[in-house]
Amino acid sequence: METIRNYLESMFANLPNTPDVMRAKNELLSMMEDKFTELINEGKPQNEAVGIIISEFGNLQELAETLGIQKELGGAAEVERRLITNDEAMEYVYEASQSRYLIGIGVMLFIFSPIPLFFHEIGIVLFFLLISAGVGVIIWSSIRMSQWKFLDTTLCCIDYATADYLSDVKKNNTMSKALMLTIGVMFCIMSVVPILLFDALLVKEYTFVMVGPAMLFVFVGIGVLLIIASGAKDAAYTKLLSLNGVETVAGNYESVRSTREPYAEKKAAAGVMSVYWRTVSCIYLIWSFISFDWHITWLIWPVAAILHGILKSVFNGK
């Protein structure tokens, strides 16, 4: 029955999401279901039953007039969407999350980079090494992702089964995402602990005096890595689930709709939100590296999170 459902959904995927179209789809599904049940009860193997049903389905051209979809079926106005297969979707999720981890590692290396400066003049060499390694990792990650550029430049879509699958794994991922984020934030908050600790222990010897501040950078680095990595998979799932056109049947699968923010239909709002965290990260890094006030700049994150919430409710309102 899953196969039949998928077949029907793929036939309807690019049609406009109107009551007439939905009614036709449901009615056809109901007929196919009845037929399937009967064929199975007659003792037909599942594959054969599916084959019979699909061969006796007919074609959508016949419905064009009654549904007012001549335009969509005519080909003239039809928008070709490239179908992302299930395999491609999984590959994308894998690579996109890998790439996100790499960016996290790159940022972590940036944050680590000042550490050697505390201990020795020669540290400047290590400082530049770390910076260049960070830049290298980030460039590498973006090159790896360049093969997926087409997701942004061409119209794509995913089928019913893939959408269902993605929404499932996205839900299952919520816990680990939240856990990683929490641990990441904890690391950032805990970053001041070593300084206080070393202060309290009244360490006076020069090499050890610097261990506290050094640990601060280590903690923040790991924390930021975890925060960036926590959303890696989720962002990939969301990206794929948002590919289907909002006005089509495919854009209104339960699985797709449940993951879409209401503001997704407003272009400007969606634009702002899509670059929000990237902009925040940029501001954070630029401000931090220019001022070197790492003990203050982390405040950007909680402030940004609150602002994100406010923006979201403003956009979702009207």
Added chain:
Amino acid sequence: MVEISSDVIRGYNDTMILFILMEEPCYGYEISKRIRALSNEKYIIKETTLYSAFTRMEKNGYVESYSQNAENGKKRTYYKITESGKNYYRDKCLEWTLTKEVVENFIRRED
């Protein structure tokens, strides 16, 4: 093996559906099953054909639809013939008798 040309049969899908609805209100799959049985398995109506006939005839006022729960609890759309549907059916029957009569004159029987 000769097959029914869908162009020819198209004009008579309505007749077959209405014939079945003359007896009692019915839902989609049941109608297609009966058409198949009554035609001795020689004609299988496609799902899309059936659905477009339903919507067309409903728009013309020949049938009415309502939903009802079946024995197994599944919600189904049932179709019921209207008075004007019955008239339309009679017209179609007359039309077919005439058509058959005319075409018959041009059919050569090879012995």
